[in-house]
Amino acid sequence: MENSEIKEVKLYDADTLEYAGSMVVNGKTWDYNEVKDNFLIEVTYLLILYTI
Numbered sequence: 906m907e908n909s910e911i912k913e914v915k916l917y918d919a920d921t922l923e924y925a926g927s928m929v930v931n932g933k934t935w936d937y938n939e940v941k942d943n944f945l946i947e948v949t950y951l952l953i954l955y956t957i
Contacts, residue, residue, distance in 0.1 A: 916945060 914928045926940030928949060940946055 916940060916949065918942075918945075 912930045914930060916925045916927055917923065918925050925942060925945055927938045928940075929936050929938060937946060
């Protein structure tokens with residue numbers, strides 16, 4: 906069963922709890938919005954690969 910619903914995952918800095926951007930997930934693809942921290946992108950990218 907495929908779910909084509911678009912979902913948004915909000916990302917926050919673990920130390921300051923400040924909003925750090927979001928990931929928009931559409932099925933098996935995702936895009937980053939307003940994320941400027943490369944480390945955060947690397948870490949979340951690896952987490953998503955484990956779920957596929």
